Amino acid sequence: MIGRPVRKQPAPALRELLARGHLQLVLLAVILASFSLLSSGLFALRAYAQQNVALLAQTLSYTVEPALVFDDREAARQMLGRLASNDNIAWVEIRDGAGQTFLRWHREVADPSDLGAVTAQWLGLAPVERQIVFRGKVIGTVRVAGGLGAIYRYTLASLVIASACLGITVIATRLLARRLEEAVAAPLDRIVEIADDVIHRRHLSRRLEPPGIAEIDHFAKDFNLLLTEFERWQETLSTENAELSRRVDRDPLTGLGNRGRFEKYLTAAISKVATNGGQVVVFYCDCNSFKQINDTHGHDIGDLTLCHVADTLRSVAQDPDSVFRLGGDEFAMVCETSNAAALVARTRGALIGATSAPVTVTQEARLHIGISVGHAIFPDDGQTLQQLMRVADSRMYRQKRGEIAS
Amino acid sequence: MLTNAPTWLIALALAAESQPVPVGMPLDNDADPYRAVVARMVRAIVQYSRWPGNPRHLRACVVGPTDHADDLLKGREVAEIGVEVVGRSPDRATPAECQIVYIGRLGINEQRKVTARMQDGAALTIAENDPACRSRAMICLLFEAQTLSFRLNIDAVSRSQVRIDPRVLRLSGGDSR
16 A cells, blocks of 8 residues: 565664764764864964064073173073963074074973974974174074974864864764654554554554644644544445445345345354253245236236235234345244244234235235245254245145135 | 052162072183172173262272282273272272272281271272172182172271172172171
8 A cells, every 4th residue: 555665775774864864963063163263363373473573582581681792691591481381482592682592491391392383383382582782782692492382282272162062962862862752753654553453453543642743733733634534435335235235135126135045044043042941943934826926917016016925024024134135025034932833823823814805005006915834843843944945835835725725 | 450569669679688599700711710790790880880979080009919809900890880990909009099990918906997097088988808798898809719709897897988780789699787
């Protein structure tokens, strides 16, 4: 009924799809955010570092000046060691007025100098040079190069934080996906369950509750409409089926059951009595003058005669469904009882009584419709349907002969 | 984390510290390795000193016999910065005449006499022969094996009207009271 796409691999579950989608989105977001934070942080840090270097160069050019004038390297070294002690400074070089190196100071724990220099260059961290001016005369220069300690630390911290964020978001994504899945997949599961119920057990009365998601609500509405349509269709179908089956085993003229139905009914009654105890009486009836009426008054009147007999039998029977027309002018009636003899006497009397007077079939025809009745009792007269029928038939003919004779 | 303490703060903290940084001017290879260095040292100290009214010309009086002031007496080194060098006997060195007094090889009492006379004037006093700095001169030269350095007498410096650049104070080998 519902075609499913055939795939070699099973289709991924909704949660998987959601989680994957979220993960990709979150990865992109975190990477973009980390990148922008890292780059803006580095940019700001670079500006600070450059400013720091320039400031130190300025300070040194003032502080070291007397040491240069007094030609005192030791004093200058001590000043340098203190002023440049933070790790944002890589090295300091002081030259005197003649361009000779007066003092050079390096970080003790130097970064791998090549990498550091390349990185510094790439970041645009150039060494800063300041002149040492004493009484309007340049007596030397101080050059300061920034270190990358803070930048390294910042980068490392950023990467660690970004990784931690990634980890957290991955977990959060899983949880969110599970939640979403519950919201989306649960109604879908219910739809699948109801559809299975419909397919395998034909339970068409169940309906979906709209789960509160626009698309699924829409789907549920349509699904329910479809179910309603199916239900109506099935009802129509079963009504038609019942009508058809009713027609199959009924005589269209009198509305009585036909021979097939009679046999089924009698067999069922026999097996029921055989189990529960009791007796079944089969009456076999025949119109005495049907052929004559047909020939004299025509088939229409013959049909009316048959209907009259059917009505008579129905009025006598315990259950109108226990009266059958076996064909032609032959009728049968099945009764369950515990006292067969009394029932036979009563029924026989009622039938004879009902058919002894002439009947006004039409305004023109006022007929005397005599019937002959034979009966057989289960289990007294036979065990099977055939035996019972034979007994009832012969009794009826015996009565008919008697009637005709009388 | 972005910046460490600003650099000027460190400078300030350093200036407030009182640990002495001994000055050391490397010596020459002359017969007297101190001659030229003394002249340069005096010149440097004068350059970092300020007299009231900023006089254009200064007179340096070399008082008493000296061991290492020959180059200073020649005056070539300090002439460039407008300082005239004259020799004076201890009695004749007065604040009116001498803005700089280089005290040579005198007894401690005689040195004190000179410094006492100069105390109220605007004069920079430098003692050659007073390593313990008891003469109340503002600056006491220290003749060491490899270098020439000096020591400041903070009391004398603070009493004098001559102002010495605090950065030089930091260079000095500490004060002795």
